[in-house]
Amino acid sequence: MRLPTSAACLLGVALIAFGQGTGGTISGTVTDVDGRAVPGAQVQAKNEAGAQFQAKAAASGGYTLAELPAGTYQITIASPGLQPFMKRNVTVQAGQTARVDASLVDFASLGSVGEDRTFYANAFGAHDAPTGPAPRTPDGKPDFSGVWHTLRVVDPGKPEPLPWAEEVTKERQANNMKDLPSARCLPIGITLEGLLLGFRIMQNPTVLAFLYEDELPRQIYLDGRKHPEESLSPFVGHSVGKWEGDTLVVDAVGFNDKTWLDIQGHPHTDKMHIVERYRRKDLGHLDVEITIDDPGAYKKPWSMKRATELAGADEEVGQYVCTENNRDVQHLVGK
Amino acid sequence: MMGAEKVGMMKGMAGAACFGLLCAAMPALAHHAFVAEFDANKRVKVSGTVTKLEWTNPHAWLYVDGKDESGKVTNWAFEMGSPNTLIRQGWRRTALKEGDQVTVEGYAAKDGSNNANARSVTLPDGTKVFAGSPATDGGPAR
Numbered sequence: 001m002r003l004p005t006s007a008a009c010l011l012g013v014a015l016i017a018f019g020q021g022t023g024g025t026i027s028g029t030v031t032d033v034d035g036r037a038v039p040g041a042q043v044q045a046k047n048e049a050g051a052q053f054q055a056k057a058a059a060s061g062g063y064t065l066a067e068l069p070a071g072t073y074q075i076t077i078a079s080p081g082l083q084p085f086m087k088r089n090v091t092v093q094a095g096q097t098a099r100v101d102a103s104l105v106d107f108a109s110l111g112s113v114g115e116d117r118t119f120y121a122n123a124f125g126a127h128d129a130p131t132g133p134a135p136r137t138p139d140g141k142p143d144f145s146g147v148w149h150t151l152r153v154v155d156p157g158k159p160e161p162l163p164w165a166e167e168v169t170k171e172r173q174a175n176n177m178k179d180l181p182s183a184r185c186l187p188i189g190i191t192l193e194g195l196l197l198g199f200r201i202m203q204n205p206t207v208l209a210f211l212y213e214d215e216l217p218r219q220i221y222l223d224g225r226k227h228p229e230e231s232l233s234p235f236v237g238h239s240v241g242k243w244e245g246d247t248l249v250v251d252a253v254g255f256n257d258k259t260w261l262d263i264q265g266h267p268h269t270d271k272m273h274i275v276e277r278y279r280r281k282d283l284g285h286l287d288v289e290i291t292i293d294d295p296g297a298y299k300k301p302w303s304m305k306r307a308t309e310l311a312g313a314d315e316e317v318g319q320y321v322c323t324e325n326n327r328d329v330q331h332l333v334g335k
Numbered sequence: 336m337m338g339a340e341k342v343g344m345m346k347g348m349a350g351a352a353c354f355g356l357l358c359a360a361m362p363a364l365a366h367h368a369f370v371a372e373f374d375a376n377k378r379v380k381v382s383g384t385v386t387k388l389e390w391t392n393p394h395a396w397l398y399v400d401g402k403d404e405s406g407k408v409t410n411w412a413f414e415m416g417s418p419n420t421l422i423r424q425g426w427r428r429t430a431l432k433e434g435d436q437v438t439v440e441g442y443a444a445k446d447g448s449n450n451a452n453a454r455s456v457t458l459p460d461g462t463k464v465f466a467g468s469p470a471t472d473g474g475p476a477r
Contacts, residue, residue, distance in 0.1 A: 110369045110442050111454040113464075114395070114416020114424055176371035183367030185393070213419065214366075318419045322366070325391035328414075332371045333445045 023067030024092035028100040030057040030077055030085075037061030038104055041079040045090075047071040068092050077102045080124045081109075081117025123150045123196060129284025129309035134246070137205065142246050142280050144201045144208060147315040148308045151194045151288065156262060157304035165267050165297040172265030175334035181259055184329055185322035187216050187235040189259025190252070190274070191290055191304070200317045208241060208248070214320040220250050227253050235259060237274065250276040261292065262304065269296030284310045366393040366417065369442075373414075373452050377443040381411050381451075385435040390418050390428040397431065397453060399439055413439050413453035430464055431456070437464075 030041040041057040045065050057063045057079075070093050078084040082104035090098050109115035127149045135143040161169060172179065182188045193199070193215045200211040206223040220239040231238045231254025238254040252274040261268050272294040279287045286308050293301040381401035389396040397413040415421060418428070431437065438457045444450040456464040 105375060106454075109416070110373055110375060110452050112369065112415055112441070112452045113454065113456060114421035114426065116416075116424075116454075118424065119416070119420055177368035178371035180368055183371075214417075320392050320417060320419060322393045324393075325389060325396075326393055327396065327412075328367050328372055328394070331444050331446050331448060331450055332367060334371050 022069070022094055024070055024094050025064060025066045025097040026068060026073065026075065026090060026092060026100055027062070027064040027097055028102065029061045030063065030079070030102045030104060031061055032082065032104055033106065035103075038079050038082065041077055041082075041102075041104065044076045044078075045073045046076075047073050047092075070094050075100050075102075077104065079104055079117070079121075081111075081120030082106055124152060126152065127309040127311070132283035134280040134282050137203065139205055141205075141243055142248070143203055144248070144278060144280055144286065145203045147198055147200045147311040147313075147317060148194075148286055149198050149311050150196060151306040151308045153195070153263070153304070154287075154307050155303075155305040156264070157292075157302045159261075159266055159292070159302045160299040161266065162297055162299060168267045169265050172260075177265055178332040178334035180265075182214075182322070183332055185326050187259060189261065190218060190236050191261050191292070192259070192263070193218070194306075194308075195263070198311055198315065198317065211317055213317050214322070220248075227251075231255070234270075237272075246279065248278040250274075250278065252276070267297060268292070268294045271296040286310070369452055372444060372446075372450075373442040374445045375442055377445075378440070379411075379443045379451050380438065380440045381409075381413075382438040383408075383411075383436070385431050385433055385437055386410060387433065388428070388431050392417055395421055395426075397437075397439065397456065399437060409449055411439070412450045413441055413456075414450065415453050426464070 026045055030038045030043070032038055037057070037060055039057055039059045039061065041061070041063070043055045043057065043063045043065065045053045045068065047069065048071055049069075051069065053065050053068060055063045055065045073090045073092055075087045075090055076084055077086075083106070085102040085104055087100055087102075090100055092098055106117065109119075111117060135145075137143045180188070193210070193212055197213045199213070202209045202211065206221070208220045208222060210218040216236055218236045218239065220241045222241050224242075225240060227238050227240065234254060234256035235258065237252040239250050239252040241248050241250045243249070253272070255268070255270055255272045257268060257270045259268070260266065272292065275291045275293070277289045281287060288306040289303055290306070291301055291303040292298065381399055383399045383401035385397065386400050387396075387398040389398075395415040395418055397415060399411050399413065400408050401411055402408050416424075436459050439451075439453050440455045440457075441451040441453045458464065
């Protein structure tokens with residue numbers, strides 16, 4: 001209760017002092033490490049009362065958040081492919097302008113050609129999608145077939161790791177993810193597939209298959225079979241699907257413990273059981289909810305949500321043979 | 336309730352804006368975490384002669400003989416994206432050939448080797464090789 005009261009007092013004082021509008025302004029310029037403008041950067045201001053305000057950087061990199069209630073703000077500035085910028089304790093007073101300039105640093109690929117911020121902006125942004133009803137197979141089930149854009153993380157979920165799993169996650173982050181399986185050309189795991197490159201789904205009444213450019217294909221059996229005693233595909237698990245109305249519910253077990261679950265580096269054990277719910281709500285949109293139940297690593301099951309859009313009919317999923325010339329391993333020092 | 340409407344708007348935009356931990360841990364989203372190999376505080380700029388372009392997975396590598404102030408020649412290996420990500424941004428395997436003069440900027444390897452990533456490749460006339468070419472609409476291929 002204290003904060004809103006003090007904010008109101010501050011506002012009152014400001015009104016008396018300046019005798020004008022009740023709002024203040026935060027403005028500034030968003031640039032990259034080369035000093036170039038970052039158009040379209042999302043600027044968010046949040047005050048101690050929890051109110052949030054947004055602006056987008058213009059072509060010049062400049063932004064303005066006007067008519068803000070007086071108070072103390074936390075500013076976050078983000079643009080795909082660049083590390084987010086944060087500044088706390090920015091004071092806004094009525095009738096005055098606080099200046100917050102930001103220099104955003106490249107991350108992930110450090111701006112490497114081919115995998116620069118343009119690449120990430122395309123990969124992580126929402127895409128235009130065709131409109132119309134979801135197609136159906138001859139037997140009346142929703143048909144997920146098509147080439148889909150990269151999956152967007154809508155909700156990363158809130159895993160509650162057991163102490164050992166939390167330690168592993170922290171260690172991976174502290175070492176800048178140097179042991180990411182894909183760096184050694186090992187499969188990245190089904191919960192990370194499709195986050196960087198688009199993928200194709202092929203479906204018939206008995207099996208639905210995911211084809212990836214950079215990962216092993218994955219098959220989901222729709223013919224009513226049970227999980228085998230021993231999985232033949234431990235990196236991606238054994239997956240069986242059934243229909244609940246128009247939602248495809250996939251049950252997957254039979255994993256090894258060598259893949260990572262998410263971009264935070266959460267581990268899992270071979271006790272992991274995954275349930276995915278796929279829904280093609282219309283022609284252009286695919287939603288996925290993934291629930292992870294791994295009593296060997298987490299206190300309770302947790303869920304993440306993804307979404308994507310249908311790509312154009314001319315899009316192709318290529319091939320990527322990671323072991324061709326992997327020269328990175330010996331240079332991955334981590335910190 | 337002050338700001339309630341704006342908070343509601345934010346919720347819908349959070350995925351696109353990618354604030355917080357979601358972005359902070361995104362180095363994992365690549366073949367390997369570049370920051371585990373290259374030092375974001377060690378910018379390098381090498382001008383010299385292309386000796387080789389390896390058009391291979393998981394990364395294309397551009398080799399450049401660069402001369403320092405003392406005249407000593409060092410062969411630098413610059414890491415780029417995968418051939419497919421490069422192709423989708425307009426690159427071709429014939430984009431550079433042995434003997435071409437280029438200036439490459441990037442970040443040096445943390446381990447002190449003559450490896451670096453390539454942030455940009457510039458030709459003698461100042462044009463950048465396919466830098467900033469718009470990719471397709473985020474699609475997986477073209």
